[in-house]
């Protein structure tokens with residue numbers, strides 16, 4: 256297949272990249288890049304022109320904004336499909352709808368779609384008790400994460416809202432992956448990453464909990480108690496709250512010298528007396 260015929264591939268989980276075959280074709284003009292990134296974040300969804308204008312011009316749009324947008328759309332269509340425009344055919348990837356646009360991408364054309372699908376498959380496997388498969392899916396998904404999403408485009412804060420949402424999805428994926436690691440008894444491999452995450456996201460109580468469990472698995476029960484003391488301090492400094500009932504119960508369990516891993520499915524950590532873990536929240 257000639258490069259000219261290759262469908263474009265988009266990556267948003269890190270710096271924004273568009274490629275066709277082995278060739279990079281990310282537009283260099285900032286507004287064209289931002290337009291494509293915005294449409295990629297909402298691939299296969301209708302995105303109204305008004306929303307694009309608001310986001311690209313930060314609610315400070317000149318009268319000429321819509322006309323300028325039409326120009327950008329034409330330009331990025333040529334980037335995505337070289338040679339497009341010779342006929343009057345509609346564009347194969349970026350379609351016009353009444354007062355808006357849709358970027359139509361197959362799952363393999365966008366890293367975000369694969370990331371979410373792998374994450375979903377992992378959760379399904381985990382719920383079915385197949386933590387081995389879940390771990391493979393989570394690990395593959397994490398490989399797609401190259402750093403802060405759209406880092407090169409977000410100096411204006413244009414994508415703050417989207418980036419915050421994606422980072423939350425990423426943290427939830429990490430949390431699930433640590434659960435399946437703990438289930439396999441591999442807590443010692445997670446200690447270092449968890450220590451860092453507890454510092455960076457002190458209000459994600461599950462990370463403190465996982466760190467304590469990981470330290471127990473690494474036969475570092477005294478460090479697990481120290482981790483609790485640190486969690487206590489971080490939570491009260493950052494949020495003015497005490498650790499929740501799960502964390503307190505886990506602390507007590509370790510103090511009593513009991514084994515926190517006393518059930519077949521250790522990721523569920525159905526510890527006696529521990530309230531069930533919430534789903535989808537820290």
Ligand SMILES: [Zn+2]
Pocket residue numbers: 384386435438520521522523
């Ligand atoms: Zn499990």
